[in-house]
Amino acid sequence: MAGKIRVVVAKPGLDGHDRGAKIIARALRDAGMEVIYTGLHQTPEQIVETVIQEDADAVGISILSGAHMTLVPRIVELLRAEGAEDVAVVVGGTIPTDDIAELKKLGVAEVFTPGAPTSAIVDFLQATLTRESTV
Amino acid sequence: MFGLRIASPAVRFRQTPAVAATEKPQSSAELFTTISGIEVAPVATPETAAIDYERDLGSPGRFPFTRGVYPSMYRGRLWTMRQFAGFGTAEETNERFHYLLEHGQTGLSTAFDMPTLMGYDSDHPRSLGEVGREGVAIDSLADMETLFAGIPLGEVSTSMTINSPAAILLAYYACVGEEQGVPRSELRGTIQTDILKEYIAQKEYIFPPEPSMRLVTDMVEFCTAEMPLWHPISISGYHIREAGSTAAQELAFTLADGFTYVEWALERGLDVDDFAPRLSFFFNAHLDFFEEIAKYRAARRIWATVMRDRYGAKNPRSWLMRFHTQTAGVSLTAQQPEVNIVRTAIEALAAVLGGTQSLHTNSFDEALALPTEDAVRIALRTQQVIAHETGVVNSVDPLGGSYHLEALTNELERQAYDYFDQIERLGGVVAAIKENFFQKEIADASFRYQGEVEAGERVVVGVNRYNLEDEPELEILKIDPALEQKQIDRVQGVRARRDSAAVEAALARLKEDAARDDRNLMHPIVDAARAYVTMGEMCDAFREVWGTWRETPVF
Numbered sequence: 295m296a297g298k299i300r301v302v303v304a305k306p307g308l309d310g311h312d313r314g315a316k317i318i319a320r321a322l323r324d325a326g327m328e329v330i331y332t333g334l335h336q337t338p339e340q341i342v343e344t345v346i347q348e349d350a351d352a353v354g355i356s357i358l359s360g361a362h363m364t365l366v367p368r369i370v371e372l373l374r375a376e377g378a379e380d381v382a383v384v385v386g387g388t389i390p391t392d393d394i395a396e397l398k399k400l401g402v403a404e405v406f407t408p409g410a411p412t413s414a415i416v417d418f419l420q421a422t423l424t425r426e427s428t429v
Numbered sequence: 430m431f432g433l434r435i436a437s438p439a440v441r442f443r444q445t446p447a448v449a450a451t452e453k454p455q456s457s458a459e460l461f462t463t464i465s466g467i468e469v470a471p472v473a474t475p476e477t478a479a480i481d482y483e484r485d486l487g488s489p490g491r492f493p494f495t496r497g498v499y500p501s502m503y504r505g506r507l508w509t510m511r512q513f514a515g516f517g518t519a520e521e522t523n524e525r526f527h528y529l530l531e532h533g534q535t536g537l538s539t540a541f542d543m544p545t546l547m548g549y550d551s552d553h554p555r556s557l558g559e560v561g562r563e564g565v566a567i568d569s570l571a572d573m574e575t576l577f578a579g580i581p582l583g584e585v586s587t588s589m590t591i592n593s594p595a596a597i598l599l600a601y602y603a604c605v606g607e608e609q610g611v612p613r614s615e616l617r618g619t620i621q622t623d624i625l626k627e628y629i630a631q632k633e634y635i636f637p638p639e640p641s642m643r644l645v646t647d648m649v650e651f652c653t654a655e656m657p658l659w660h661p662i663s664i665s666g667y668h669i670r671e672a673g674s675t676a677a678q679e680l681a682f683t684l685a686d687g688f689t690y691v692e693w694a695l696e697r698g699l700d701v702d703d704f705a706p707r708l709s710f711f712f713n714a715h716l717d718f719f720e721e722i723a724k725y726r727a728a729r730r731i732w733a734t735v736m737r738d739r740y741g742a743k744n745p746r747s748w749l750m751r752f753h754t755q756t757a758g759v760s761l762t763a764q765q766p767e768v769n770i771v772r773t774a775i776e777a778l779a780a781v782l783g784g785t786q787s788l789h790t791n792s793f794d795e796a797l798a799l800p801t802e803d804a805v806r807i808a809l810r811t812q813q814v815i816a817h818e819t820g821v822v823n824s825v826d827p828l829g830g831s832y833h834l835e836a837l838t839n840e841l842e843r844q845a846y847d848y849f850d851q852i853e854r855l856g857g858v859v860a861a862i863k864e865n866f867f868q869k870e871i872a873d874a875s876f877r878y879q880g881e882v883e884a885g886e887r888v889v890v891g892v893n894r895y896n897l898e899d900e901p902e903l904e905i906l907k908i909d910p911a912l913e914q915k916q917i918d919r920v921q922g923v924r925a926r927r928d929s930a931a932v933e934a935a936l937a938r939l940k941e942d943a944a945r946d947d948r949n950l951m952h953p954i955v956d957a958a959r960a961y962v963t964m965g966e967m968c969d970a971f972r973e974v975w976g977t978w979r980e981t982p983v984f
Contacts, residue, residue: 307558315984317876333982334980359562360798364558409763409764411882412879413883
């Protein structure tokens with residue numbers, strides 16, 4: 295892959311729990327990635343616009359409000375509509391097991407739940423995005 | 430405008446010697462500092478804990494209240510067992526309230542959903558997918574009537590966790606009381622209203638800080654005059670800690686917020702002794718047992734000292750810091766969730782030994798979803814075991830005088846005064862918020878802690894040690910997605926039925942009064958509530974006049 299991996303870390307919906315998003319943003323930056331943090335209270339439209347504008351390789355969606363089954367599918371759908379389905383969508387938060395399967399079916403690359411070490415997220419993004427770029 | 434000017438009594442607080450724990454076993458990388466990073470002496474001694482009994486501790490119920498706010502504490506009366514509850518529509522939550530009261534709970538505590546907390550009605554586009562998910566959806570007085578149906582408001586005390594739109598929810602509650610024939614002067618309870626910690630940590634803000642603070646001060650003034658049994662602000666460290674702060678930051682930022690509310694009320698012309706006795710606090714109970722107990726003790730001592738010496742409060746009730754405690758949600762793990770029952774019990778014990786006035790114990794399944802009824806019952810039973818089976822209630826502040834605990838109490842107090850100085854140099858709490866001071870301090874602390882966990886320097890049982898390969902699935906509470914539509918239908922039904930001319934008039938008055946700082950907004954809000962103006966409509970009126978707040982994202 296040419297240059298650094300670019301990741302948008304996004305907080306959709308009304309959820310104000312930004313501890314996880316900030317820790318992930320720092321860990322990704324420390325791992326050498328280019329990180330764009332959207333800040334809070336973003337609509338799916340705003341998030342997708344940022345992803346397109348920043349030409350991101352991946353978007354990390356942090357959500358702890360329980361609204362993931364509404365907001366995540368909407369983001370995936372909008373990315374597709376923009377022709378950006380190659381952007382890896384990763385979700386983090388309190389996501390019940392049944393919903394994880396559902397989200398992956400929709401095209402989410404991976405879901406990280408509470409307790410996941412930041413190293414696992416870094417490794418996943420590096421492996422996924424490096425692999426994609428060699429195809 | 431308001432700066433904290435609280436001189437650090439440097440002479441009084443001898444710094445705890447930072448004795449590094451040098452005798453680490455070779456095999457372990459684990460730290461011997463507190464969870465917040467305070468160095469702890471391997472053995473505390475009288476030199477480590479320099480205290481003068483009368484000056485620094487005093488008897489319980491006497492200045493500076495380090496040992497507790499009442500002389501007999503739990504012998505006189507146990508703490509209030511108050512489980513936070515709310516999900517779906519007002520109907521579902523009303524059922525849960527009745528369940529909790531039937532099982533011996535002694536006070537109610539209401540959790541609202543995200544749209545309510547952020548001032549959107551359930552049918553607003555931004556509410557999509559969020560209605561009733563992590564609390565109850567309240568759009569208008571009609572929902573509030575349902576929420577408290579069959580619950581005599583003259584007999585229970587109710588806590589409501591809401592901040593930006595707090596004034597509106599307080600007005601709805603007062604109207605329900607009125608309908609039940611209970612005058613507002615007899616209503617008992619607490620509404621959180623702590624907007625400063627929203628900017629600092631929880632991030633459920635709507636308006637910019639200054640009009641938000643004006644609205645808070647309106648509520649303080651209104652309650653002082655008309656709701657003397659109500660606590661208009663619950664100054665909260667809980668969310669600061671959950672966002673990743675240390676114990677000292679939780680203590681310092683919360684107290685600094687408290688002083689800021691006092692200063693705004695004084696600026697309004699209120700007498701400190703008229704409102705200060707109704708200010709209350711809300712702290713976290715995290716896992717570091719002694720650090721937490723020390724935090725509560727230091728908090729009481731600082732508050733009493735500053736209220737008396739800086740703000741000139743003469744009524745001893747103004748010096749008392751009374752507080753609610755909730756065990757640390759952030760300490761719960763999704764892995765081996767049953768272990769959370771143990772964590773919560775230890776945290777709750779720290780809150781009790783620290784002299785809390787009321788307590789919420791988290792349910793063990795809350796790292797996964799909102800709690801099931803069974804999980805909530807175990808959480809409540811945990812408090813009942815502490816209260817009735819362990820004997821810890823028999824003696825007030827039973828750990829007082831422990832060298833270790835007194836040293837930690839002194840150290841947390843010292844760190845808090847250091848922070849007060851820093852905040853003052855930045856121009857006070859509101860100015861420091863705008864500079865992202867608190868947000869950065871908390872982000873740094875939480876990142877440091879995460880690094881320690883990932884390096885194995887801090888063990889989290891079941892997460893980075895003692896893991897299970899195959900974890901059994903846990904039965905969790907699922908919120909029926911149909912509830913969102915049900916709530917949307919409810920609010921649209923209310924809008925169709927009400928007198929629209931009265932609504933328009935109420936909203937026009939709200940906007941007019943919002944634009945003028947010399948008007949108290951509580952009365953027009955109560956009038957609007959009675960006319961079934963929705964919460965979202967009232968917040969929109971204020972958004973139009975005051976604008977909205979957006980923080981600069983930092984990480």
